[in-house]
Amino acid sequence: GAGVSQSPSNKVTEKGKDVELRCDPISGHTALYWYRQSLGQGLEFLIYFQGNSAPDKSGLPSDRFSAERTGGSVSTLTIQRTQQEDSAVYLCASSKSSGQETQYFGPGTRLLVL
Amino acid sequence: QKEVEQDPGPLSVPEGAIVSLNCTYSNSAFQYFMWYRQYSRKGPELLMYTYSSGNKEDGRFTAQVDKSSKYISLFIRDSQPSDSATYLCAMTPSYNTDKLIFGTGTRLQVFP
Numbered sequence: 001g002a003g004v005s006q007s008p009s010n011k012v013t014e015k016g017k018d019v020e021l022r023c024d025p026i027s028g029h030t031a032l033y034w035y036r037q038s039l040g041q042g043l044e045f046l047i048y049f050q051g052n053s054a055p056d057k058s059g060l061p062s063d064r065f066s067a068e069r070t071g072g073s074v075s076t077l078t079i080q081r082t083q084q085e086d087s088a089v090y091l092c093a094s095s096k097s098s099g100q101e102t103q104y105f106g107p108g109t110r111l112l113v114l
Numbered sequence: 115q116k117e118v119e120q121d122p123g124p125l126s127v128p129e130g131a132i133v134s135l136n137c138t139y140s141n142s143a144f145q146y147f148m149w150y151r152q153y154s155r156k157g158p159e160l161l162m163y164t165y166s167s168g169n170k171e172d173g174r175f176t177a178q179v180d181k182s183s184k185y186i187s188l189f190i191r192d193s194q195p196s197d198s199a200t201y202l203c204a205m206t207p208s209y210n211t212d213k214l215i216f217g218t219g220t221r222l223q224v225f226p
Contacts, residue, residue, distance in 0.1 A: 040218060042118075042216045043202065043204075056213060091157055102163070103160070104159075104160075107155070108155075
């Protein structure tokens with residue numbers, strides 16, 4: 001079946017603009033995760049959803065970052081007033097449920113802030 | 115200091131070599147340990163999953179966890195050019211198994 005999909009695959013924006021990144025999880029997966037991968041930093045956890053609720057938002061770096069999930073499916077990560085340090089690959093993952101279930105990753109959105 | 119440390123490499127080996135990849139960690143609460151493989155411009159995919167200490171083998175891959183030393187390893191036997199990728203270790207404590215804590219990844223190149 002289809003894996004996790006993310007759009008756009010690449011995004012170039014100007015400093016100060018808002019961006020929205022989209023994630024479509026594997027059908028039937030109730031848990032959804034956002035991570036950020038920066039050069040030399042590895043993957044950093046941002047937020048996770050169980051259904052439409054976000055029990056853990058501890059990784060969001062600032063209040064410019066927000067995320068929502070609707071219908072227990074698609075999720076959007078929004079970055080307001082982008083800064084150059086926001087440039088990174090944003091990865092989404094989903095799993096059958098929360099807890100010790102395998103997280104399946106999408107290909108990521110490469111964000112470049114000029 | 116990061117919770118999980120991993121040598122970024124690159125590690126370059128000839129085809130057929132045995133590869134050893136390692137991570138160290140500082141949080142003694144970590145109980146679940148994973149290795150992910152990430153090809154260029156792709157998302158990570160789970161290779162191996164281990165709970166607590168011990169060894170686990172799957173084909174050419176062996177994962178080892180030494181909790182007393184806070185040290186985990188991934189061994190690849192008979193390495194192939196198709197193994198060329200970045201290998202990321204990840205781990206979680208038992209009280210928060212949703213938040214994977216990753217190492218920075220080791221880039222491996224296997225040349226023919």
